[in-house]
Amino acid sequence: MGGPRSPVSFGGRVVIVGFGSIAQGLVPLLFQALGVQPSQVLVVTGVPDRQGVARALGIELRVHRLTQANHAQVLRPLLRAGDFLLNLAVDVCSLDLVRLCHSCGAFYLDADNQPWPGRYENAALPPSQRSNYALREEMLAYGRDHPHAPTACITQGANPGLVNSFLKVALLAMAADLRVDVRTPENRREWAALARRLDVKVIHVAERDTQTTPQRRRRGEFVNTWSVDAFVDEGLQPAELGWGTHERHWPPDAQRHGYGCDAAILLDRPGMGTRVRSWAPLEGPYQGFLVTHAESISIADFLTVREAGQVAYRPTVHYAYHPCDDAVASIHELAGRHWRLQGRQRILREEISEGRDELGVLLMGNARGVYWYGSRLAIEQARALLPFNNATSLQVAAGILGAMVWALQNPERGVVEPDAVDHRVVMEAAMPWLGEVVGVWGDWTPLKDRSPLFPEPRDGGDPWQFVNFRVG
Amino acid sequence: MGGPRSPVSFGGRVVIVGFGSIAQGLVPLLFQALGVQPSQVLVVTGVPDRQGVARALGIELRVHRLTQANHAQVLRPLLRAGDFLLNLAVDVCSLDLVRLCHSCGAFYLDADNQPWPGRYENAALPPSQRSNYALREEMLAYGRDHPHAPTACITQGANPGLVNSFLKVALLAMAADLRVDVRTPENRREWAALARRLDVKVIHVAERDTQTTPQRRRRGEFVNTWSVDAFVDEGLQPAELGWGTHERHWPPDAQRHGYGCDAAILLDRPGMGTRVRSWAPLEGPYQGFLVTHAESISIADFLTVREAGQVAYRPTVHYAYHPCDDAVASIHELAGRHWRLQGRQRILREEISEGRDELGVLLMGNARGVYWYGSRLAIEQARALLPFNNATSLQVAAGILGAMVWALQNPERGVVEPDAVDHRVVMEAAMPWLGEVVGVWGDWTPLKDRSPLFPEPRDGGDPWQFVNFRVG
Ligand SMILES: NC(=O)c1ccc[n+]([C@@H]2O[C@H](COP(=O)([O-])OP(=O)(O)OC[C@H]3O[C@@H](n4cnc5c(N)ncnc54)[C@H](O)[C@@H]3O)[C@@H](O)[C@H]2O)c1
Numbered sequence: 020m021g022g023p024r025s026p027v028s029f030g031g032r033v034v035i036v037g038f039g040s041i042a043q044g045l046v047p048l049l050f051q052a053l054g055v056q057p058s059q060v061l062v063v064t065g066v067p068d069r070q071g072v073a074r075a076l077g078i079e080l081r082v083h084r085l086t087q088a089n090h091a092q093v094l095r096p097l098l099r100a101g102d103f104l105l106n107l108a109v110d111v112c113s114l115d116l117v118r119l120c121h122s123c124g125a126f127y128l129d130a131d132n133q134p135w136p137g138r139y140e141n142a143a144l145p146p147s148q149r150s151n152y153a154l155r156e157e158m159l160a161y162g163r164d165h166p167h168a169p170t171a172c173i174t175q176g177a178n179p180g181l182v183n184s185f186l187k188v189a190l191l192a193m194a195a196d197l198r199v200d201v202r203t204p205e206n207r208r209e210w211a212a213l214a215r216r217l218d219v220k221v222i223h224v225a226e227r228d229t230q231t232t233p234q235r236r237r238r239g240e241f242v243n244t245w246s247v248d249a250f251v252d253e254g255l256q257p258a259e260l261g262w263g264t265h266e267r268h269w270p271p272d273a274q275r276h277g278y279g280c281d282a283a284i285l286l287d288r289p290g291m292g293t294r295v296r297s298w299a300p301l302e303g304p305y306q307g308f309l310v311t312h313a314e315s316i317s318i319a320d321f322l323t324v325r326e327a328g329q330v331a332y333r334p335t336v337h338y339a340y341h342p343c344d345d346a347v348a349s350i351h352e353l354a355g356r357h358w359r360l361q362g363r364q365r366i367l368r369e370e371i372s373e374g375r376d377e378l379g380v381l382l383m384g385n386a387r388g389v390y391w392y393g394s395r396l397a398i399e400q401a402r403a404l405l406p407f408n409n410a411t412s413l414q415v416a417a418g419i420l421g422a423m424v425w426a427l428q429n430p431e432r433g434v435v436e437p438d439a440v441d442h443r444v445v446m447e448a449a450m451p452w453l454g455e456v457v458g459v460w461g462d463w464t465p466l467k468d469r470s471p472l473f474p475e476p477r478d479g480g481d482p483w484q485f486v487n488f489r490v491g
Numbered sequence: 492m493g494g495p496r497s498p499v500s501f502g503g504r505v506v507i508v509g510f511g512s513i514a515q516g517l518v519p520l521l522f523q524a525l526g527v528q529p530s531q532v533l534v535v536t537g538v539p540d541r542q543g544v545a546r547a548l549g550i551e552l553r554v555h556r557l558t559q560a561n562h563a564q565v566l567r568p569l570l571r572a573g574d575f576l577l578n579l580a581v582d583v584c585s586l587d588l589v590r591l592c593h594s595c596g597a598f599y600l601d602a603d604n605q606p607w608p609g610r611y612e613n614a615a616l617p618p619s620q621r622s623n624y625a626l627r628e629e630m631l632a633y634g635r636d637h638p639h640a641p642t643a644c645i646t647q648g649a650n651p652g653l654v655n656s657f658l659k660v661a662l663l664a665m666a667a668d669l670r671v672d673v674r675t676p677e678n679r680r681e682w683a684a685l686a687r688r689l690d691v692k693v694i695h696v697a698e699r700d701t702q703t704t705p706q707r708r709r710r711g712e713f714v715n716t717w718s719v720d721a722f723v724d725e726g727l728q729p730a731e732l733g734w735g736t737h738e739r740h741w742p743p744d745a746q747r748h749g750y751g752c753d754a755a756i757l758l759d760r761p762g763m764g765t766r767v768r769s770w771a772p773l774e775g776p777y778q779g780f781l782v783t784h785a786e787s788i789s790i791a792d793f794l795t796v797r798e799a800g801q802v803a804y805r806p807t808v809h810y811a812y813h814p815c816d817d818a819v820a821s822i823h824e825l826a827g828r829h830w831r832l833q834g835r836q837r838i839l840r841e842e843i844s845e846g847r848d849e850l851g852v853l854l855m856g857n858a859r860g861v862y863w864y865g866s867r868l869a870i871e872q873a874r875a876l877l878p879f880n881n882a883t884s885l886q887v888a889a890g891i892l893g894a895m896v897w898a899l900q901n902p903e904r905g906v907v908e909p910d911a912v913d914h915r916v917v918m919e920a921a922m923p924w925l926g927e928v929v930g931v932w933g934d935w936t937p938l939k940d941r942s943p944l945f946p947e948p949r950d951g952g953d954p955w956q957f958v959n960f961r962v963g
């Protein structure tokens with residue numbers, strides 16, 4: 020165990036909703052890095068502490084399954100002004116908890132902007148209403164109406180969250196390597212201008228998780244390194260991506276939303292059924308799943324350049340997730356079950372025997388090559404740093420920590436997306452918990468080394484067209 | 492160990508080309524069931540016997556890598572009239588070895604009709620020339636010119652091979668269950684008429700392999716329960732399927748061959764990149780790979796009814812293969828490598844901890860429901876029966892044994908596909924080695940229990956259309 024204390028400390032109460040893989044990994048980090056005492060932490064979660072983790076950490080845990088009807092009644096008595104509510108549950112509505120925190124004067128943070136249950140699986144809703152795009156527009160509308168409310172950091176984990184900061188570091192590092200003269204941008208407009216100047220056409224969140232265990236997946240079991248419920252939820256939302264200005268082929272299954280920022284589109288198919296080609300330095304070329312993520316939308320929006328009311332520049336942005344091999348097999352089985360979740364679920368932690376999470380942003384389009392910037396955290400490193408974590412949860416916890424530090428320094432910003440958080444604060448707090456953090460240039464393109472055996476839809480004229488990334 | 496002797500015995504020499512997972516599993520079966528002595532067996536293979544399996548079995552093994560140039564010179568001195576050549580290598584041309592056997596008066600058998608290396612991976616060839624359809628037409632043309640040559644059983648393993656016999660048993664069992672009055676068909680025409688009468692529109696070879704091991708797949712490793720080389724070879728041939736008369740949607744990537752029997756089509760994409768929905772009784776609904784297999788073509792041809800020179804009936808026939816979970820992960824990785832085979836390969840046998848191979852034919856279209864008939868062989872059962880086997884290799888070896896017995900009884904039939912072999916002889920010889928052999932009715936259709944969340948190409952008017960099986 021080890022790692023430095025952050026510059027801020029926090030004397031209020033931390034109320035954590037949900038006590039799954041992320042919350043369990045985060046609490047020791049709050050002790051270590053924020054100087055939080057066990058007595059400051061209160062967990063409210065849906066199921067009892069069967070593994071005794073809360074007991075081992077010395078924190079209080081109350082069992083309440085929160086609903087739309089009971090959440091205010093349960094949580095309001097627990098929150099005073101200046102306290103911090105962390106929504107780390109699944110199926111507990113972010114917007115309702117933001118509202119509650121504002122009325123209590125409490126800070127808020129989640130790692131996922133989520134609705135109450137029933138929305139994602141409601142086939143009567145048009146796909147746009149099941150999208151992260153819609154959830155974001157609803158949240159941003161609320162935020163616009165409450166600009167000086169207590170800071171509420173939404174979608175602030177690793178991805179979304181940390182990767183939004185990685186992106187800014189990557190842009191600055193590329194500029195430095197390319198000897199592009201630039202000072203650190205101070206606002207959205209300047210970041211977008213920098214991305215445009217660097218010819219960034221496509222951004223992937225390129226993640227390869229190689230964590231594995233000798234305890235094999237059983238049939239009818241979904242295995243993952245973090246929430247199975249949340250992963251399957253998002254995997255069965257429509258695939259979503261920020262849609263760049265360089266794109267010249269409209270995907271046949273794509274839809275615009277017709278409302279809101281218009282920075283992103285959806286594909287009318289589940290992300291878990293949508294494969295894309297990507298690349299990470301250690302993994303090399305791989306196929307990942309284009310699962311919808313908040314950052315695909317917020318980054319595309321953040322980096323949009325408008326000129327005379329027209330969109331002049333925007334990159335394509337999406338996730339290219341290669342989860343651990345057991346999750347790939349779980350997804351294959353889930354598809355065969357017509358996307359009806361397996362009865363057994365397992366989140367790998369203590370039983371992991373080896374592997375790492377290679378998580379970063381991949382910036383493409385510059386003539387010099389592609390640039391990947393991110394964290395490579397091995398399971399052994401994660402374990403040496405903190406208990407109750409695997410590599411994945413610690414990356415998420417580090418992103419949460421970074422945003423908490425920033426929120427405490429910036430207490431009245433209302434609803435804040437990761438793109439609006441100062442990346443320097445996030446990186447400083449998160450860095451000690453991320454293993455090796457590297458920026459690497461590469462010569463990969465989605466057309467490189469294609470097999471000549473079969474025709475594939477492609478645009479040979481521009482490697483950075485989405486049609487070249489998508490697996491047909 | 493155990494299992495009965497077959498009615499025939501064999502006094503000649505068994506020359507086995509290749510000594511991989513299938514040959515190693517077959518030899519003990521030949522000892523046990525055919526009364527073959529170790530001194531009768533001679534192996535010619537590309538690599539030395541590093542594991543000492545040949546030594547343990549007491550058989551002679553000579554290391555020769557056969558080529559188009561050297562194969563006759565190496566093999567001719569080893570073969571006398573009445574000997575049996577088993578081609579269980581990868582990349583050793585079936586047709587050339589059939590020719591050689593005919594000139595020596597020797598029996599021939601393979602489990603895969605294969606070319607010399609260089610054909611499947613030659614992108615300059617049109618996909619039809621890389622297909623099993625083309626290889627079959629070449630082989631059948633040779634066979635037509637040599638109708639009374641020594642019997643040469645081609646593509647006679649488990650699938651193709653045994654499953655072609657399963658199909659006949661299944662048709663008879665369906666007829667019996669449905670009280671359709673029928674005597675056992677005596678020829679192709681009668682089998683086709685029976686399939687038509689039973690309303691069989693689609694036939695899958697529906698296989699789910701659940702064998703697994705605690706020794707996890709490493710990155711850059713392809714793991715399977717039988718030949719990795721042969722599986723990847725066929726997986727990167729075009730996907731091929733027998734094309735039924737009930738089909739009313741021409742797949743956008745389909746091609747007819749324009750020569751030969753015309754019973755099958757190809758999709759201009761690799762089988763390992765082509766998923767289909769299928770069902771097996773223990774597994775339930777699953778997604779498998781539509782990998783080209785000889786039986787998809789030969790069964791469709793065998794069951795074609797012609798009236799007045801027109802094709803009046805033919806079922807759609809294809810493979811729906813769910814290999815072991817490690818192979819699914821291997822394929823995912825291989826796709827990410829643009830189909831360039833991983834540097835490490837592993838065939839699971841002694842290290843298998845549990846699982847079975849559920850392998851059968853699934854007959855669809857009859858109003859009563861779908862009918863699956865096949866073998867469920869667990870790893871424990873396979874081990875109890877014979878050494879040097881897993882469940883998969885023993886099913887293959889049983890199919891080889893069945894055809895060898897039939898060939899010895901029918902020594903001058905020239906080139907013979909599994910469909911022309913008497914299924915009663917095959918089943919009698921193979922049955923003791925197959926674990927549980929069952930026929931099961933089911934109410935599955937590829938439209939059953941579909942998720943309502945996303946649109947999928949489908950034809951609601953007829954569940955048995957290929958568009959309903961194919962994963963888009
Ligand atoms: N941004 C990121 O990088 C990132 C990464 C991982 C997870 N996440 C998000 O973090 C959250 C937590 O993930 P996890 O892996 O810890 O999930 P988990 O499935 O391991 O745990 C979920 C927890 O929520 C609790 N819960 C569920 N419904 C509840 C209810 N109605 N009331 C109270 N508690 C309830 C469960 O009891 C459980 O303790 C999820 O929203 C997930 O999407 C974000």
Ligand SMILES: NC(=O)c1ccc[n+]([C@@H]2O[C@H](COP(=O)([O-])OP(=O)(O)OC[C@H]3O[C@@H](n4cnc5c(N)ncnc54)[C@H](O)[C@@H]3O)[C@@H](O)[C@H]2O)c1
Nearest residue numbers: 509510511512513537557580581602603648649650718721
């Ligand atoms: N029909 C079926 O059900 C079925 C099932 C499994 C395998 N098969 C076929 O059986 C055959 C053997 O499969 P396997 O799993 O034993 O394969 P394997 O990869 O385990 O072994 C292949 C063997 O062939 C030898 N070999 C390769 N090239 C050679 C050459 N040029 N000269 C001499 N020997 C050479 C190798 O040294 C090795 O011993 C393959 O053709 C495969 O497609 C058919």
